[in-house]
Amino acid sequence: MLGFDVRTARQVWTALLIALLFFCIYMASSTLLVVVFAVFFSYLIYPMVDLVERIRPRRMPRVASIALVFVVVVAVIAVVGSIFGVQLQDEATHLLAQLPQLMKSDVPNRIPLPHFLEPLRERIVDFVRGQIETGSDKAVPMARSVGLGVMHAASNLIYLVLIPILSFLLIKEGPQMREDFLDLLNDRHRTLWAEIVTDLNVLLSKYVRALLFLSLATLICYGMAFSLLGVPYAFLLAVSAGLLEFVPFAGPLGAVAITLVVAVFSGYPHLLWLVIFIALYRLFQDYVLNPYLMSEGVEVSPFLVIVGLLAGDQLGGVAGIFLAVPVIAMLKIIIGRARVFYAASHDEGEAARRALTGKTD
Template identity: 60%
Template sequence: MLGVDLRVAKIVWTVFLAVLALFIVYSVRSTLLVVVFAVFFSYLLYPLVELVEYYKPRRFPRTVSIALVFLVVILVAGVVGTLFGNRITDEAVRLSQQLPILLNPTNISQRIPLPSFLEPQRIKILAFVTEQLQSGTGQALPFAQRLGLAVMHAATNLIYLILIPVLSFLLISEAPTLRADILSSLGRTSGSLWGAITEDLDVLLAKYVRALVILSIATFTAYSVVFSALGVPYALLLGGVAGLLEVIPFVGPLVAVGTVLTVSSFSGYEHLLWLSGFIFSYRIFQDYVLSPYLMSEGVEVSPLLVIIGLLAGDELGGVAGIFLSVPVLATLKIVFVRVKASRHTTQREKPIVA
């Protein structure tokens, strides 16, 4: 006689629901990505809203404080873009026009400065560089084409630049009410667990987003000022690239350093040793002083998991997947730790039956 094992049926049903949820998330990933960036933007502006709320007259509603913060941020972004955008654009155009000359293997030998003890090996080094350039051309062109298509795709979706601030405005306005409603719907027993998880995630996202912004601004400022003082070609452009890449954990700073040294050496910059010394010193300060201080709470993931998460994020979502890999891993860790602690607490509280 055929029978149905209810335990196996529940497991199968749970797995089916989990797979279905993952499929739905993957299908609407573009929309979810906009929501995620809106959440990040909300965490970035929330302290400013609270500051305005503290000093504003009581008769003004909270909506006025939020609108004032958004207006000031938009104005500041416009001023900064006007001050630096034109120069960065000019440097980018100039670099793109000079790239064929800079990458010409026949002229690299004269442009790349070498220490005196390496001068006898200049021919061998030139042969190696030429081989690498020739072998990498087939990979570089498709990558440049994909990057160009991605930029064009983003340019055709400028509506996201409007949606993200609008969603952030609504999230800041309604987040306290939404959080209270969700926790109350979970009930008293599970509400304490999910309440603790929510508080941990709040600390995680707040620290992570604000730290990334501060690190990016610090990198852009330090690189641009020092590069300009040292006479590095395309100083503001290279500083801007380094600042943008700072938001990509682990890989971004390495790519920025490689880009700066490569462009500087191919442009014939003569003080690579001083430039390398500054970059090394700054990375020590950034990675071991400033970054740990800013991310002192919440973002605590082992380097091994970070690398695995970066690789998986690149496969699943490209640049966006890499950007979100660390907070996703930290979120999973928070949920795992809180659920495990809750189970231990429940087991200790169970009465012992004689």
């Protein structure tokens, strides 16, 4: 009557609520990030929990089996950290101590160039030397920035304690939380969201475990190959590459760049063999192992991956890059399921109208 459309008002109200939800998520990003890491840790632990639950005695409560798995996992992590942490710290300390001297070394003259670039070697050497001097001038501010970042992380060590605790609670109360969420919905939407929750559970479980296997494969292969090839700081570079494997697309590229830069600046004599190994391993991982592990669920086009990584970097830095691919895959599942559900509902409505019209005629 006054130009007020109830349907339009509902759509605007829904859009405002969604915008408010995204704003609240952005404001509470630090807390939500801890919850996200707890969810990922839960998916890593759950296969062991499921195995223990299958073989546990009937008198043993489920909480005890979950607690047993968490105690064993935390103990293994602590033992591994105590064994290899000292070596990792020693190599990192030695590299940082040698970094200023390496930056001022005669590195550019040792860089192999194609034959057609040899006449330009002097200019390239001057350019590289200028970049090295610029990098040396920025080394102290960069080190100061890294130190502040480490101090900030150390002040938030409570999160390292909260993540296992939250993971324990998620595994313990996850089934009941799922049922409580579905009980809030009517029968029509309960079916839709039950399918979405099931798909998301399969997606995240496969994605998290695939990342773990890819990271371990990179750590083991790089560690063995770097040791056999005599690459300096082999263990440090292998661990860095394994950790960076958790960051899609940008992480492996960063690991390759770090490895080659450290090898060149350290005067490593077999650079060609190192490049050949890295190229062969990346081909195997990117075209054989990665597609095999991520064959189900995580099917996102490269365009969306790159856009998601850029957006994630702007919104959440490294954490945003890490979460970009699974978030895109989750949105794809939700939108796909909703489209199929509402298309089927529309077809059923049209069929009912046609049947009603036929009876009226």
